[in-house]
Amino acid sequence: MNHTRRQMLAFTAGAAGMAAFGFSALPALADADATQKAIDEFAAGATPAEGRISLTAPEIAENGNTVPISVEVESAMSGDDLCESVMILADGNPNPDVCTFRFSELSGAATATTRMRLAKTQNVIALARMKDGTVYMDRKEVKVTIGGCGG
Amino acid sequence: MINRREFLMAGVALTAIAGGAGTWTRAAAQQTLTEADLLDMAPTGKLSILHITDIHAQLRPVYFREPSVNLGVGPVAGLPPHVTGADFLGLYDIEPGSPRAYAMTSPDFAALAKTYGRMGGLDRVATIVKHVRAERGDDNVLLLDGGDTWQGSYTAQQTLGGDMVEVMNALKPDAMTGHWEFTYGTERVQELIETLPFAFLGSNIYDSEWDEPAFDAWKMFERGGVNVAVIGQAFPYTPIANPRWMFPEWSFGIREEDIAAHVEEAREAGADVVVLLSHNGFDVDRKLASRVDGIDIILTGHTHDAIPEPVIVNDTLLIASGSNGKFVSRIDLDVADGKVTAYAHRLIPVFSDIITPDAEMAALIDKVREPFSAELARELGTTDSLLYRRGNFNGTYDDLFCQALIAERDAQISLSPGFRWGTSLLPGQAITVEDLHNACAMTYPAAYRSSMSGGLIKDILEDVADNLFNVDPYYQQGGDMVRVGGMGYTIDINKPIGERISDMTLLDGGEAIDPEKEYVVAGWASVNEDTEGPPIWSVVEDYLAGNPVVTIEENRSVKVKT
Numbered sequence: 001m002n003h004t005r006r007q008m009l010a011f012t013a014g015a016a017g018m019a020a021f022g023f024s025a026l027p028a029l030a031d032a033d034a035t036q037k038a039i040d041e042f043a044a045g046a047t048p049a050e051g052r053i054s055l056t057a058p059e060i061a062e063n064g065n066t067v068p069i070s071v072e073v074e075s076a077m078s079g080d081d082l083c084e085s086v087m088i089l090a091d092g093n094p095n096p097d098v099c100t101f102r103f104s105e106l107s108g109a110a111t112a113t114t115r116m117r118l119a120k121t122q123n124v125i126a127l128a129r130m131k132d133g134t135v136y137m138d139r140k141e142v143k144v145t146i147g148g149c150g151g
Numbered sequence: 152m153i154n155r156r157e158f159l160m161a162g163v164a165l166t167a168i169a170g171g172a173g174t175w176t177r178a179a180a181q182q183t184l185t186e187a188d189l190l191d192m193a194p195t196g197k198l199s200i201l202h203i204t205d206i207h208a209q210l211r212p213v214y215f216r217e218p219s220v221n222l223g224v225g226p227v228a229g230l231p232p233h234v235t236g237a238d239f240l241g242l243y244d245i246e247p248g249s250p251r252a253y254a255m256t257s258p259d260f261a262a263l264a265k266t267y268g269r270m271g272g273l274d275r276v277a278t279i280v281k282h283v284r285a286e287r288g289d290d291n292v293l294l295l296d297g298g299d300t301w302q303g304s305y306t307a308q309q310t311l312g313g314d315m316v317e318v319m320n321a322l323k324p325d326a327m328t329g330h331w332e333f334t335y336g337t338e339r340v341q342e343l344i345e346t347l348p349f350a351f352l353g354s355n356i357y358d359s360e361w362d363e364p365a366f367d368a369w370k371m372f373e374r375g376g377v378n379v380a381v382i383g384q385a386f387p388y389t390p391i392a393n394p395r396w397m398f399p400e401w402s403f404g405i406r407e408e409d410i411a412a413h414v415e416e417a418r419e420a421g422a423d424v425v426v427l428l429s430h431n432g433f434d435v436d437r438k439l440a441s442r443v444d445g446i447d448i449i450l451t452g453h454t455h456d457a458i459p460e461p462v463i464v465n466d467t468l469l470i471a472s473g474s475n476g477k478f479v480s481r482i483d484l485d486v487a488d489g490k491v492t493a494y495a496h497r498l499i500p501v502f503s504d505i506i507t508p509d510a511e512m513a514a515l516i517d518k519v520r521e522p523f524s525a526e527l528a529r530e531l532g533t534t535d536s537l538l539y540r541r542g543n544f545n546g547t548y549d550d551l552f553c554q555a556l557i558a559e560r561d562a563q564i565s566l567s568p569g570f571r572w573g574t575s576l577l578p579g580q581a582i583t584v585e586d587l588h589n590a591c592a593m594t595y596p597a598a599y600r601s602s603m604s605g606g607l608i609k610d611i612l613e614d615v616a617d618n619l620f621n622v623d624p625y626y627q628q629g630g631d632m633v634r635v636g637g638m639g640y641t642i643d644i645n646k647p648i649g650e651r652i653s654d655m656t657l658l659d660g661g662e663a664i665d666p667e668k669e670y671v672v673a674g675w676a677s678v679n680e681d682t683e684g685p686p687i688w689s690v691v692e693d694y695l696a697g698n699p700v701v702t703i704e705e706n707r708s709v710k711v712k713t
Contacts, residue, residue, distance in 0.1 A: 058404045059625045062390040068362055068402070113362070121648075143626055145391060146614040 035091040035125070039137075042087045042100075042127050048137035053086070055126040055138040064144040066115045073110035073128045073136070077103070082131040083110035092122025120144050184250055186506050190282050195495040196485025198375025199287045200426065201280060204297025204452035205474035207331075207572040208307035208315050210516045212269035212503030213589070214575040215475045216539040217457065219257040222713060223434070224644055225622035232433050232456035232471060243459050254477065254500040255457050261537045261577050267502060271476030273318055274508035274516055275501050279479050280322060281509060291375040294324045297452030297472070298385065298430045301343070302331035303572050305588035306523050311335050314519040316343050321515055325372060326350040330386035330393075330430050330453060334594045337398045352383020352428065354409050359402035369413050377424060377486045380417030382410060382446075384429040386453055388628045392618075394595050396680040405431070405625055407439060414445045423489045426450060432629035433458075433471055440464040447491050448482060453629045455541070455571045459498045468494065475574060477501055527585040532695035534582055536703040540573035540590060543619065544632050544642075544711060547703040548573055548590050552687065553636025555694035556673040560600045560684070563657065564608065564638045566674035569615065569631030582695065587688055591675070596686035598675040606666035609652055612640065617648040632709075638664065639708035658708060 039048065057069040075083040082105060088098040101112045110128065118124075121143045128136045223233030234242055236258050245251045253263035254270060284292050300319060301312035312335050319327075326349055333340055344351045353366035369382040387405045390398070410427065417425050424447050429436050432453040440449055446467045457473030461482075472480040478498050485493040520527065540546035549567045556565035573590035576582060603611075611633065618628040632642070641654040655664035664670070675687040695701070 056408065060388060060391055060628075062359075062395060062402055062404075143617075145618070146611055 032091070035089055035096045038087070038089055038096055039125070039127065042085075042129060043135045044129075044133070046129075046133055046135040048127060048135045050137065052136040053126055053128040053138045055124065055140050057124050057140045057142050059141075060143045060145060061118055064118045064120075067118050067142060068113065068115050069124060069126075070113040071101075071111065071126045071128075071138075075110050075128075075130065077108060077110065078105050080130070080132045083128050084131055085129050086110060086112060087127045087129075088114070088116070089125040089127070090116065090118060090122055091125060093117070093119050098124075118142055118144050184502065184505055186278075189499055189502065189506060190279060192481065192483070192495065192497050194287065195483040195493050196375065197287070197291050198377060198379070198424070198484045198486060199283055199292045200379075200448065200450075200482045200484065201283060201292060201294045202297065202428075202450040202470055202472045202480040202482070203276060203294075203476070203478075204430075204450070204472050205299040205455050205572070206273070206296075206315075206476050207299055207303030207474065208301060208312075208592070209271055209304060209475045209574065209589070210273050210306070210314070210318060210520065212272035212275065212501075213475055213477075214264050214269055214577060215271070215477055216257050216260045216537070216541060216575040217255055218541040218543070220543045220711075221456075222543055222620070222644055222711075224620045227434055227437065227624070228713075231458050231462060232454065245459075250502065251459070251500065254502075255459065255473075260539075260575070264575075264577055268504040270503055271501050272503045272508065273322065273476060274510075274513040275503050275506040276476055276479055277322055277509035277512035278506050279499060279501065283481060287375075290373075293372055293374050293379060293381070293426075294322065295381060295426070295428050295450055296324045296327035297428055297450055298327055298329040299331050299452065299474075299572070300327065300329075302334060302593060303589065304592055305527055305585050306520055308588060308592040308594075309523060310519070311339050312343055316346060317519055318512070318515055320346075320348060321512060324349050326352050326370060326381050326383060326428060328352050328383035328385050328428050328430050330389055331593075333385075333389050333398045333401065334393050335397075336594070337400050340398065350381075350383075352381065353385040354382050354413055355387055355403055355406040356385050357402045357404075357406075359400055362402070365401055368409070369417055371417065371420060371422060375484070375486070378420075378422050379424045379426060380413075380420070380422035381426045381428050382413045382417070384410065384427055384431055386430040386432075386629070387435070392628050392630060392678075394678040394680065397594070405435065405439070407443060410439065410446075411443045414443060418445060423486050424448070424484060424491060429453075432624075432627065433469070434624035434627055435629070436469055437462065437464055438624045440467040440469060447484075450480070457498060461494075461496050468496070470496065472498065474572065527583065529584045530581045531584065531587060531692055532582045532699040532701060534576050534580060534701040535578055536701060537575065537578055538582075538701070538703070539575040541571055542631065543569075544709045545634050545706045546573075547706075548575075549634035550636070550703045550706055551701055552590070552675075552691060553634055555691045556598060556675070556687075557636050558697075559690045559694050560598060560673035562600055562637070562671045562673035563659070564603075564670050564672045565636035566611070566672060567634040567636070568674075568676045569619070569633050570676075571629075571631060582701065584692075587691055591687045591691070593676065595676060595678070595682065596688065597677065597682045598673060598684040598687045598690045599677055599682050600671065600673045600684060602669045603672045604666060605655065605664040605668050605670065608638075608664065608670065608672065609655060609666065612642075612652045612655075613648055616642060616644070616651045620644045620651065621648075635708070639710070641710040641712065643712040645713065654710070
């Protein structure tokens with residue numbers, strides 16, 4: 001069977017959704033502690049710095065159930081200047097973990113695009129860890145509205 | 152600066168004419184103010200750019216009262232366009248009661264409207280466009296339409312934008328972008344765009360499934376001997392402020408990084424001048440200008456502001472050309488070595504009694520309206536009060552809508568969207584079908600009746616207030632506050648979301664709104680797909696049948712803290 005582009009995309013979106021909600025049935029929303037804990041674990045002792053990673057996300061979500069985001073890390077992708085992984089967090093979701101992308105020299109570039117679900121207005125946080133242990137962070141507030149009276 | 156001096160001279164000329172406006176008759180005012188006063192301008196350079204935006208399907212001259220309340224928050228508080236009334240007149244040295252005061256502010260609107268008459272009309276706009284093309288030469292003029300062109304009238308509704316496309320095509324614009332256009336649905340929009348003999352640009356419109364650009368982002372024009380790149384920017388929050396289900400194939404957003412990339416592409420392709428034809432809204436464009444380098448001119452739209460001088464940010468001229476066909480902006484540019492070296496600007500007020508209608512265009516407008524002429528003229532009632540919509544919190548036209556919703560849908564509370572379109576009616580005027588539809592013609596008009604908890608009503612007010620008063624303009628959607636009937640509230644515009652709204656009270660009896668209690672709420676223009684109810688125009692028409700003379704008392708139900 002041939003997979004159409006539409007079907008492939010549906011799989012991808014499903015996978016991203018799994019990452020966010022797959023095994024979490026926590027009724028409460030993530031607190032600042034859970035987000036900070038995830039950042040600390042990912043940073044492994046480093047202090048996240050600004051720069052090198054840029055997160056693109058809409059200011060206001062058109063549909064909170066499927067919010068497109070993308071990340072791009074400035075990296076030569078070789079030697080010490082290699083971005084090894086990128087983690088995405090959503091600090092207002094029931095579980096802040098969204099997904100983690102891993103890269104190798106063969107990746108060529110540390111860029112990724114996915115779609116995620118946002119329960120309410122919150123920060124989306126992207127962290128990049130480099131091979132030399134440094135960590136970079138970008139964040140963007142994405143607003144989820146009731147909508148309906150503009151124009 | 153050439154521009155400012157020239158503008159002020161024009162201003163002095165106009166104010167001198169209107170010096171005794173209080174005692175002048177309409178005929179005297181018209182005799183003195185001439186078409187030449189409005190159109191003549193000492194030219195600069197070879198290139199002229201003409202901008203018109205937010206026509207909202209107003210083919211014929213209208214009354215349109217500018218807002219008396221238009222508040223800004225944070226760093227833009229008190230800056231144009233958040234200056235109204237006497238403050239506006241003071242800021243721009245405009246004589247109260249003068250033609251320009253009537254055109255750009257609200258004081259004494261009804262009286263001045265009787266003196267100076269209606270404004271706009273695309274046949275008058277055609278006269279202006281032809282005049283500039285004749286003066287400067289066809290090859291030296293660029294005409295750009297900022298969108299919200301196809302929606303807002305009975306005839307546009309009946310023809311699904313077809314009347315506007317036919318008339319605008321005759322005006323021969325070079326490019327347009329859009330917002331309410333999309334509410335005709337993907338298929339109709341595509342069908343209309345295919346017929347356009349000019350470009351429909353949208354740097355920020357993406358295919359929602361493939362996340363790829365869905366429209367041409369920009370186009371290069373050779374005019375006035377130079378290359379002018381025009382980047383189009385549709386309203387970023389179209390799928391949020393309007394029903395996304397009508398155009399699910401398209402995604403929008405500000406996408407500032409895309410604009411920056413297109414500016415770079417355009418410069419690399421040899422652009423001497425870069426213009427952003429924008430439907431972002433003024434505050435969004437002001438922020439964007441501060442963050443994206445290399446844009447010479449932003450032709451702003453969406454928030455319906457008429458500002459008589461460019462606002463300059465990061466070497467970018469922001470031009471705000473009003474709405475409803477009331478104004479045409481002309482910007483002359485002198486360009487040398489790939490740079491703008493001088494400019495001149497005029498916000499031309501389209502006084503319909505002074506500017507001669509273009510005969511060809513007048514005939515075309517009559518032709519597209521003719522099939523509907525009997526219905527357009529059908530009278531539904533009269534008004535003793537000035538009816539208008541613009542203003543951050545309420546307008547008398549919306550008070551009428553809110554009263555009609557409560558009465559006809561048997562509700563305790565009514566909600567009417569804070570649209571910025573909708574023309575005005577003077578005391579003593581008949582309310583025709585055309586007038587009513589000018590305030591509500593749209594493709595999702597169902598007037599719902601539903602039960603909402605006090606908590607949900609507060610959430611809605613907080614949400615809309617944050618769209619209007621978020622301190623970061625990139626989170627603003629550019630409409631006004633939702634209008635409320637049957638309930639009063641206090642709003643502190645400088646608070647964050649969740650804390651702006653307080654003292655919600657039922658007007659009938661003065662009882663405080665209980666967050667846990669359910670209330671019967673009627674409203675219209677919901678963005679939800681399954682909304683049920685009669686169209687809002689039927690609701691208002693039925694109400695007028697029983698209440699044929701409209702009198703609106705001053706609305707004191709919203710208390711504003713600034």
